[in-house]
Each structure stands twice: as structure tokens, then as C-alpha cells.
Amino acid sequence: MSFVQIGGLTLHYRVQGRSDAPALVLVNSLGTDARIWDDVIALLGARYRIVSYDKRGHGLSDAPEGDYSLDQHIDDLEGLLDHLQIEQLALCGVSVGGQIAQGFAIRHPERLTALVLCDTAARLGSAEMWNARIAAVRAGGLDAIADAVMERWFTPAFRRERPAELAGWRNLLLAMPVAGYAGTCAALRDADLTDAVGAITTPTLVVCGSQDLSTPPELVLATAQLIPNSRFELIAGAGHIPSIEQFQALAALMQSFFDEVSHG
Numbered sequence: 001m002s003f004v005q006i007g008g009l010t011l012h013y014r015v016q017g018r019s020d021a022p023a024l025v026l027v028n029s030l031g032t033d034a035r036i037w038d039d040v041i042a043l044l045g046a047r048y049r050i051v052s053y054d055k056r057g058h059g060l061s062d063a064p065e066g067d068y069s070l071d072q073h074i075d076d077l078e079g080l081l082d083h084l085q086i087e088q089l090a091l092c093g094v095s096v097g098g099q100i101a102q103g104f105a106i107r108h109p110e111r112l113t114a115l116v117l118c119d120t121a122a123r124l125g126s127a128e129m130w131n132a133r134i135a136a137v138r139a140g141g142l143d144a145i146a147d148a149v150m151e152r153w154f155t156p157a158f159r160r161e162r163p164a165e166l167a168g169w170r171n172l173l174l175a176m177p178v179a180g181y182a183g184t185c186a187a188l189r190d191a192d193l194t195d196a197v198g199a200i201t202t203p204t205l206v207v208c209g210s211q212d213l214s215t216p217p218e219l220v221l222a223t224a225q226l227i228p229n230s231r232f233e234l235i236a237g238a239g240h241i242p243s244i245e246q247f248q249a250l251a252a253l254m255q256s257f258f259d260e261v262s263h264g
């Protein structure tokens, strides 16, 4: 567990896996923290130096008041990479983490060897939807939305058969600061990369849980179709966070994609 201050903002990050291996950086989704990647890290750590972090507003990182922007999230990632002196990397993000990854790929194509976009799109939801979500958490805290969020994160089978894990991930959501959640909803409300993702040149794997109710497969596929050098894969039996629910399938897809990219 490590911390760095970037422009006055404290970020929590972790560096795991093989220290002399190529870097793989993972970006978490709204309402989660770096621990959503733990099972994937366990499978890929023998071949990569893996950095995961709690983006601003989440986990052990600072959660300033006010609206955040996608650019601020991308600046944070850039600052973390500079701090760790990582020049070249494979980048993977889920949901808003995937938007941060798309934005980084547009800003810094020269730094990326591969891009993995999980359950994300160039545009997520509508301004009305995010404003309603912000109002709900400001009025009632994270508890006001937690049950609905669990239905989008996880399949009915997971919710039925793995109640302890469901309760644990729900606790993670409930523990997060309202300022961090609402600030990131504002970033989602204001971000639209639809006209920009066509400029991504990095080889890109786009994946989506087959039962994702937050960013359904059609939406994710539509973004994949805008990215020239991309491939789309559906992950059966997963909702919005395949790194938890189907981590073996996700890690296998990532590994074969990285092998393909590095062997031309």
C-alpha cells in the first residue's frame, strides 16, 4: 500500500506482480476501489508489474468536495505514472475507469502498448440520469442507491449464490464518501468522447459482461465499433464488474490479447 500527493491530492496506489516485467495499470469504476482487481492481479502478476489505484473520491484517496472532471481523473493517472517513472504501459479500466483509459489513450498514444476497456463506453448515461443520481446520494447517502447499484454490478446468480461477497462489495460502496461519489458522477455527466475515440490508435480489447445492466453489451459494442484497431468480446455470466464475477475469463482474454499485441 503506497500513497503519493499529486497537485495536493493524495492518491492511494499499489504496485504488485513481477517488478522487472512490463507495466499494466488498472483503473477502477464508480463506487469501487483498487481491490476489484485483486483476483485478476493474482492471475497476471507473474507476467506484469501491475499498478492499481483508488481514483480520486474513492478508497483511501482524497475525496475533495465539488464536481470532478474526466480531465482531472486523467491528470491524476498521468501524475501517478510519472511518479512511478512508467513511460510505457498497457492500460485497463472499467466503466468510468474505462473512460479515463480512453481519455489517456487519446492524450498519450505514444505511452500505450495496449488498451483494455471493460464495461465502458464513450458516453455513459445522460445528464438527467447523473443529476438524479447526484441528488439521490446528496439527499440520502450511498444507502439510497446501494440496492439498485448491486443489481447493475452483479448478475442475479451472483446475488443469489454469493451473499457474503455481495454484502462485502455493498459495504465498500456504502463506505465511500458522498463527495467522491457525487464528484465522479459529475465527471460522467460531463464526459462525452464519442467524437474523439476514433483517434485511438492503440490496439484495443473491449469487453463487456453479458448481463451488464449499467453499460449493456450493445452500448459497449457501439464504442468498440468507433475505435479503429479494436476487438469486442462478451464475457458470459458477468454483470458490470467482470474482474470480480468472471475474473478468470477476463484475465484469460487480457493475457491472450497482450500476447497477440506483443507478438505482432
Ligand SMILES: O=C(O)CC1=CCC(=O)O1
Binding pocket: 028, 029, 030, 031, 094, 095, 096, 097, 124, 149, 152, 188, 214, 240
Ligand atoms: O452504478 C453504476 O451504474 C455503475 C457505474 C456507472 C459508471 C461506473 O463507473 O460504474
